[in-house]
Amino acid sequence: MIHSMTGYASREYSSENLTLSIEIKGYNNRYLDPQISLPSTLGRLEQELRDELKTHISRGRVEVYLRLQSGAEQTRVRIDDSQAEALVDAMNQLKRRYRLKNRPSLSDLMAFDGIIKLEKQRDQEDVLPIIRSTFSQALTEFNESRQREGESTARDIMEQLQRFGNSFQVIRNEESRIESHINTQLRSRFQEVLGDRIEEDRILTELASLLVKHSINEEISRLQAHIQQFTDEFNRGGAVGKRLDFLCQEMNRETNTIGSKNLLKEISAAVIDMKDALENIREQLRNIE
Known part of the structure; x- marks a missing residue:
């Protein structure tokens, strides 16, 4: 299950002598950064609430605002x-x-x-259980909002990954044409320069050198592995944002290498589409835990 880092929740409790409101807001952040605002008389609760947040949230800036008014003060x-x-x-x-x-x-x-x-003094022993219960409800609501947004983001990511995979398949299909394309272009250049005095051994030597230079077999193999890793990590769920972003960097590196070695316009178009899909994926990954 994928969770977004952004979310919102608000809970209130009201009785004859007590009014309590708790608000939780979540924002994107590279690490977990909890910020808790409490009345000074409840300062001892801060670490407890901070620890509770850490059991549910792995990444993001989380702001908690607790306001309390009591007629019995x-x-x-x-x-x-x-x-x-x-x-x-x-x-x-x-x-x-x-x-x-x-x-x-x-x-x-x-x-x-x-x-x-x-x-201001109040009987904190009576208030603390109410605060804990209300905070727990607010935190549950906050996680539900993060989950809803995370599901929406997950759908977008998988759509972009499918787009990346479709263009990658184009490259795999075109790979077999690379050798024949190089062979044709090479013989054409030799023909222009030497005419009928073409030496077959020299052409084959030159062809072998160019094939080594422009072969994308290794990049295709690594990209297949990265796509499978990405899918497995994504399906595992949890706090996978950092890991998936790292895999995107590796996929982008292999895609760039294919682009630099490429000689076919069909592959060039596929590389451009793959890079755009990866950029969209990384943009979305900045929102998930």
Whole structure:
């Protein structure tokens, strides 16, 4: 089963004293890159959610946004004594240095952020099971969306692979014409230069040299193996994006070599179509896990 790296899910939970929303977004990325946004009071949950993502997702940037509001929240006022003392000491130094008359006042201290902090408290032990359950539902929905998109992408990839295979078959069919084409062209050139004084041994030697230079038998053999590997990996499913992309690079290399050795216009047209199909496949592979 092929999964896309892109997907979306959103889940909400609401009760008399609690409103919870979880949103998951997926984007293409070479590696797994989870980004989790939580209220500061739930920071200890981050690693747990991160580990849960890793059990379901192998590649892609995954953003998780968790928002929580509770009617049962209590607000606590906390004074940062160390910061307040440091500010008072600094103000007194300024007073002595510049012979100022006014003493540091409460309003002076309140002008600085962080001296007084408001912290919201809630009974986390009651909230955590709800968060875990809602996150699990959202993650299931997220994977289902990735699967739907992955199936669509998989169909496109297989269509392009079929197109590649059809053009490759053209090359296989035309391979047998390469020797006769070279032989005909070679004898024609010898005839133009030497007329009737053609030496058969010399032609055969030259023909053998050109056949070695323009033979595409090895490239065809390797391409057959790569196509079979690609199909097997694709059918196996899972996180195969990187492996399939590597195989595409190898297939492109063999296709380019065939193009550089080619002497037939039919093969040239097939090579162009194969390269275009491979480019389309690689474009689609950037979207799958």
